[in-house]
Amino acid sequence: MKFLEYLFFKYYNWQVKVGNGDMPTFASTISIAFITMLYIADILMTYIFYFSSSDIELPKYCLSLIFVLLCVILYFFFSYKGKDIQIMEAHKGEWTGKKHLGAILFPVIAIVWFAVAMYIKMLINEGRI
Numbered sequence: 001m002k003f004l005e006y007l008f009f010k011y012y013n014w015q016v017k018v019g020n021g022d023m024p025t026f027a028s029t030i031s032i033a034f035i036t037m038l039y040i041a042d043i044l045m046t047y048i049f050y051f052s053s054s055d056i057e058l059p060k061y062c063l064s065l066i067f068v069l070l071c072v073i074l075y076f077f078f079s080y081k082g083k084d085i086q087i088m089e090a091h092k093g094e095w096t097g098k099k100h101l102g103a104i105l106f107p108v109i110a111i112v113w114f115a116v117a118m119y120i121k122m123l124i125n126e127g128r129i
Contacts, residue, residue: 001077003102007032008078009091010103025084033071038110040066042117049121 011031015024041063078084123129 004032004074004077005087005091007103007106008084008087010100012084012088013096014103025079029071029074029078033067033074035107035110036070037063037067038107038114042110042113045114046117049117049124 008028011028012024015021015027020027044058078087120129
C-alpha cells in the first residue's frame with residue numbers, strides 16, 4: 001500500500017503542477033486505476049496469447065466492471081474523508097524531491113509490456129516464431 005500512496009503523492013503533485021489543481025485527487029485516482037487496468041489486461045493478454053486461448057471466456061463487460069470496481073476501491077483508499085490531504089501531509093518531506101523513478105516506470109513498464117506482447121503475437125501469427 002505504501003507504493004500506491006507514493007504513486008498517489010507523485011501523480012497528485014504532477015496534476016497540481018500542470019494546472020489541474022481543482023481536481024488532482026480525481027485525476028490521480030483515475031490515472032492509477034487506468035495503469036493498473038493496463039497491467040491486468042497485459043496479464044490476461046499474455047496468458048491468452050501464449051498459453052491457452054480456449055480456456056478463458058470473459059463476459060462482455062468484465063474489464064469495464066473491474067475498472068469501475070477498482071476506481072471505487074481507490075476512491076475509498078485515497079479520497080474518502082480527507083485521506084488525500086492526510087497522505088499529502090504525512091509524506092511531504094519523505095517523497096518531495098527527485099524520487100520520480102517509480103512514478104515514471106509504473107506506466108512505462110505496462111505500456112512496453114503491452115507493445116512487446118502485441119509484437120510477439122504478430123510474429124507468431126506471421127509464422128516467424
